Amino acid sequence: MTDAYSTLKISLTSGVAHVVIDNPPINLLDAALMTDLDRFADAMSGDHDIRVIVFDSADPDFFVAHGDMTTADDPAAFVALPIAPEQDQSLNPMMRLHERIRSLPQITIAKLRGLARGGGAELLSAMDMRFASLERAGMAQMECRLGIIPGAGGTAYLPGLVGRARTLEIILGGQLIDAATAERIGWVNRAVPDTELDHVVDTLAARIAALPPGVARAATEAVDTAVESTTHGLRKADELLSGLFSEPAAARLAKAALAAGAHTRDGERHLEALVDDIT
Secondary structure (H helix, E strand, O other): OOOOOOOEEEEEEOOEEEEEEOOOOOOOEOHHHHHHHHHHHHHHOOOOOOOEEEEEEOOOOEEEOOEOHHHHHOHHHHHOOOOOOOOOOOOOHHHHHHHHHHOOOOEEEEEEOOEEEOHHHHHHHOOOEEEEEOOOOEEEOOHHHHOOOOOOOHHHHHHHHHOHHHHHHHHHHOOOEEHHHHHHHOOOOEEEOHHHHHHHHHHHHHHHHOOOOOHHHHHHHHHHHHHHOHHHHHHHHHHHHHHHHOOHHHHHHHHHHHHHOOOOHHHHHOHHHHHHHHO
16 A cells, blocks of 8 residues: 555554655656555545545645636546545545545644645645744645635634634635734644754654544544533543443553552652553
């Protein structure tokens, strides 16, 4: 699988798939990249061994520049792209692709170095988490300046990330948002020095991949349900928690934590380190 794509370089390590986007000259989200991302997402949808997917770029200046503007010359060919057949076919192919990625069972994390505008920014917004290079990263939804609106999920994803007013500022203003601002408004999780970006993301990915089976997916599903409705979210969390309590890992880890000093004053002062030592 790792050699099956023309625009993606993929490596698999300890439950983490590292996906490097490599579509010169500027990583356009064109038909070739869309097709490869769709095929990769399809392969991942049934892979229970991979728990985290980290997306990166081979180009330090561009994550994904934006969608392919030449589709305006032949919109029928774009609409006909056979992308994500299980998604709502009334949506355009780029929306269907981003929805397929958003609904993957794995946790998806982006390393953002360089620029991501338009469809590239929407691809990022479809992922579970985004971490940006403080010095190099920038994001924009510039479509309104070109006489259209974001057409690959931006209007749907951004309100949940940054709120209505800031979504309108991003979309109607059409300006490049630097990494520090993107962090402050919630478009990225964190903006960190470029030299620390790999360590921050790879460490988080490894920690998530090492969780007991089903835990990361259950947590994500509970959070997503709560976004739609607090009441439904509580019920869903209770249902998922009950299932996890029946797994052997829950009892084993609780006993190990108690044996290592949980419930004691000294142990509780350093509980995170204590838990790291037993997992």
